[in-house]
Amino acid sequence: MRKRLLPLLSGLMMLAAPAIAQTNSDTDFVAALAQAANANEVIINELQQDKLKGMGLTAAMAWHGASPWISAVNRGAKETFERHGVKVLVTTDAQYDPAKQVADIENIQALKPDMLLSLVIDGVSAKVGLQKAVDNGSGLVLLSNPIPGFVHGKEYAGIVSDDMQGMGNMAAEAVNQYLQGKGKVGVIFHDVNYFVTNTRDNAFLRALEAYPGIDIVARKGFVKEQDTSAIASAMMLRHPDIDVIYVAWDAAAEGVVEALRGDGFTQVKVVSHDLGVNNLLDMAQRGNMLASVSDRPYEIGATMARIAMLAKLGEQAPLFTLVPFDLVTRDNIKDVWQQAYQADVPRIINLALGD
Structure with missing residues (x-):
């Protein structure tokens, strides 16, 4: 069931807000990733x-x-x-x-x-x-x-x-490739002190700064996956010119894809992390899901x-x-699934790909 939008509109974060506040301990672990x-x-x-x-x-x-x-x-x-x-x-x-x-x-x-x-x-x-x-x-x-x-x-x-930092960087590169260096992005990040998602989200934001023609016009954090659908609807109501929405991980992105489809924003693309059947099916059908960055x-x-x-x-x-990790697009879904899961891609995705 879709959630009411008005309470969320007033809660949308301003652009100056950070993606996530990390503790000093987390910062030390981030530095350790380089080694x-x-x-x-x-x-x-x-x-x-x-x-x-x-x-x-x-x-x-x-x-x-x-x-x-x-x-x-x-x-x-x-x-x-x-x-x-x-x-x-x-x-x-x-x-x-x-x-x-x-x-x-x-x-x-x-x-x-x-x-x-x-x-x-x-x-x-x-x-x-x-x-x-x-x-x-x-x-x-x-x-x-x-x-x-x-x-x-x-x-x-x-x-x-x-490679959390590498995955965040790759997600930003996927956005840049699609937008060809110019466009508007919404960010739906994980607003909990959780090392993996915080590091990936922050790496994405830092990497996107390298593309001056790409503007982050809205940011909003979430705690529960089921909240992302309403967040996406509120974000698009306020910023209907958004081209791409970044979401912290695959299951959370499902609600965003659902909201965009239901609200008629068929042209808005979604970039996320990990592999899930529902979003890969949408990707195979050339829907809102543009790309995902998957580990193994x-x-x-x-x-x-x-x-x-x-x-x-x-x-x-x-x-x-x-x-x-691997960048997943419609062209390599089957290969990346096999690499990640050491198993064949689900039959429903094969059918959507026309195989």
């Missing part, structure tokens, strides 16, 4: 593989939610663990609820896995449970989000993530598993290890 390793540098050699198979190791995974992206991360980790003789005891889905994730981590502790992989929703609330798991001998590897106060090499072996979730999971196993062998990983 990150590449996922292809994390290798388990034959001697290490033989050692691992004889150790009888176990692993658990505490994820933040459920989606095709998370399933690909989980599958990449699970298959990599199993190839090296590691038994995966349990995988949990917190349903994007920090309290449930805290409970999941507490339940995992009872199993005492040798390794624990997780993307943590709220590092503050999960910290106590994770500390107990680490104290009980579970080697922790994180996906994207740091834990406040945790020390690399002590409480956790490393953080695996996409299967490779993220596989890299997390390798770092966790190497840590058990006494090998220390860098603070950050980054996985490559």
Whole structure:
């Protein structure tokens, strides 16, 4: 159901407002990204593989939610663990609820896995449970989000993530290519202190400054994905001359595409991050979705598993290890999907592409 527009009109942010305020701790992590390793540098050699198979190791995974992206991360980790003789005891889905994730981590502790992989929703609330798991001998590897106060090499072996700054830069380049250096942009950013999305959003804004002919005429933050539809409608009502809207991630962009389609703004394009079937279907049908910048979730999971196993062998990983990303357009949907998910593109997208 579409939401009322008037309350949102008065709440639209002025252009001078920053995309997101990051903490000093986050700023340090952003600087650390420049020293990150590449996922292809994390290798388990034959001697290490033989050692691992004889150790009888176990692993658990505490994820933040459920989606095709998370399933690909989980599958990449699970298959990599199993190839090296590691038994995966349990995988949990917190349903994007920090309290449930805290409970999941507490339940995992009872199993005492040798390794624990997780993307943590709220590092503050999960910290106590994770500390107990680490104290009980579970080697922790994180996906994207740091834990406040945790020390690399002590409480956790490393953080695996996409190249957040590179993805933001690429999204800006996609906008520039489409607009050919001149046009008007609306920005719908993630207005929560969340390291991954904040870094990507801010990188996008900084990169767009390099194109003086492109003007950001509206910015508005969101907390809940379901709010983006009303935000987009309000933004277009106030700025009907917008050419492109940037949205922080794919699922949040679905509401924007829906609003543009419903309000008749068929010419306005959307640029975002990640891969989702609904937006790719719109892209395949030459709708509002112009492009998305996708990381490689299967490779993220596989890299997390390798770092966790190497840590058990006494090998220390860098603070950050980054996985490559790809710009997704209608011309390469199938190739990027295969690269990201290690699976064939859904049949409905193939049909929309005319294959």
